[in-house]
Amino acid sequence: MHATDALREADRLMTVCNSCRYCEGLCAVFPAMEMRRTFASGDLNYLANLCHNCSACYYDCQFSPPHEFDVNVPRTLAQVRADSYKAYAWPPALAGAFDRNALTISVVTALCVALFILGFVAFQDPAVVFGTHTGPGAFYRLMPHNTMALLFGAAFLYAIVALGMGLRRFWRDIGEPVDTLREPQSLWQAMKDAGRLRYLDGGGVGCMNEDERPTDTRKLYHHLTFYGFLLCFAATSIATFYHYLVGREAPYAWYDVPVVLGVLGGLGLLIGPVGLLIAKRRRDRVVQDEVRFGMDVAFIAMLFLTSLTGLLLLVFRATPAMGVLLAVHLGVVFSLFITMPYSKFVHGLYRFAALVRYARERRMIAASD
Ligand code: SF4
Numbered sequence: 001m002h003a004t005d006a007l008r009e010a011d012r013l014m015t016v017c018n019s020c021r022y023c024e025g026l027c028a029v030f031p032a033m034e035m036r037r038t039f040a041s042g043d044l045n046y047l048a049n050l051c052h053n054c055s056a057c058y059y060d061c062q063f064s065p066p067h068e069f070d071v072n073v074p075r076t077l078a079q080v081r082a083d084s085y086k087a088y089a090w091p092p093a094l095a096g097a098f099d100r101n102a103l104t105i106s107v108v109t110a111l112c113v114a115l116f117i118l119g120f121v122a123f124q125d126p127a128v129v130f131g132t133h134t135g136p137g138a139f140y141r142l143m144p145h146n147t148m149a150l151l152f153g154a155a156f157l158y159a160i161v162a163l164g165m166g167l168r169r170f171w172r173d174i175g176e177p178v179d180t181l182r183e184p185q186s187l188w189q190a191m192k193d194a195g196r197l198r199y200l201d202g203g204g205v206g207c208m209n210e211d212e213r214p215t216d217t218r219k220l221y222h223h224l225t226f227y228g229f230l231l232c233f234a235a236t237s238i239a240t241f242y243h244y245l246v247g248r249e250a251p252y253a254w255y256d257v258p259v260v261l262g263v264l265g266g267l268g269l270l271i272g273p274v275g276l277l278i279a280k281r282r283r284d285r286v287v288q289d290e291v292r293f294g295m296d297v298a299f300i301a302m303l304f305l306t307s308l309t310g311l312l313l314l315v316f317r318a319t320p321a322m323g324v325l326l327a328v329h330l331g332v333v334f335s336l337f338i339t340m341p342y343s344k345f346v347h348g349l350y351r352f353a354a355l356v357r358y359a360r361e362r363r364m365i366a367a368s369d
Pocket residue numbers: 016017018020021022023024057058060061062063064071073
């Protein structure tokens with residue numbers, strides 16, 4: 001019935017949990033599970049992407065190891081979740097990027113950085129690459145704005161299409177009609193739940209660590225990372241608006257809106273990923289999908305590098321180091337864009353979609369009561 005061992009194990013565990021139901025107050029997974037009697041692969045992928053891996057249900061469970069039932073919901077759902085990223089990847093020919101994800105992302109990033117540095121050296125006079133450039137348009141003396149916009153526009157468009165196709169495959173597999181994604185109430189509820197990380201709290205006490213003391217640090221660092229990313233995206237969008245509609249070219253002054261937003265977002269993207277990495281190391285390995293540890297670390301490292309290279313460029317933009325720093329930053333950002341559909345980034349999309357479906361199911365049950 002199921003294609004993988006992880007799905008078969010998830011089916012067994014959900015059947016046990018559906019008889020027990022002790023954990024129904026901990027998160028969205030157990031109430032969603034209770035709406036079903038049997039579990040198709042799409043249902044299990046939905047439940048796995050609804051799980052935030054807080055691990056409370058492992059420590060609360062009377063059937064977890066060494067009990068013979070061997071119930072370990074967080075680890076099994078983490079395995080199913082990671083398999084689902086590969087199963088829904090688009091185009092399917094690139095799904096293998098999820099197998100040795102850390103290696104793939106490292107190689108792509110190193111290549112992109114090397115190509116940008118080589119490109120700068122090949123197409124520019126060394127005096128320009130290693131010279132000092134200030135004032136509006138300084139960056140574009142190293143790379144014409146139109147070339148930059150074309151390259152990054154194409155990479156971003158590709159990422160959006162590939163992510164959209166992946167989301168479409170997920171949505172079809174879990175059996176949801178397209179109309180659900182247009183329901184304002186379900187969307188709004190999912191946005192609130194995702195924005196607050198409502199289900200990353202172990203039922204209210206926080207995430208469990210190796211010492212079995214729950215804390216909220218994972219949630220805090222995730223917030224810093226997520227909102228840091230949004231602020232950086234807002235900074236780039238406003239800079240694009242400045243360039244095309246107001247006719248103002250980068251780099252901008254320290255106090256200008258894109259720089260202020262970029263610095264705040266950049267700090268979030270420095271502190272958040274480091275905190276997430278530390279929190280990850282403090283977690284009990286028994287509840288984690290250790291095989292996919294590299295995928296998590298690679299994505300965290302990419303966000304950290306994007307921010308670090310961006311902030312270094314900001315600090316040293318009026319020095320001869322600007323050319324090399326710009327090439328490195330552009331290489332990292334380009335790599336982040338093209339690897340997004342084949343990295344842990346996809347967890348945000350599938351989890352949000354799962355939350356939309358959950359919000360809809362809850363509303364339908366409330367309406368039928
Ligand atoms: S995880 Fe354990 S305690 Fe919780 S519902 Fe499942 S079987 Fe019951």
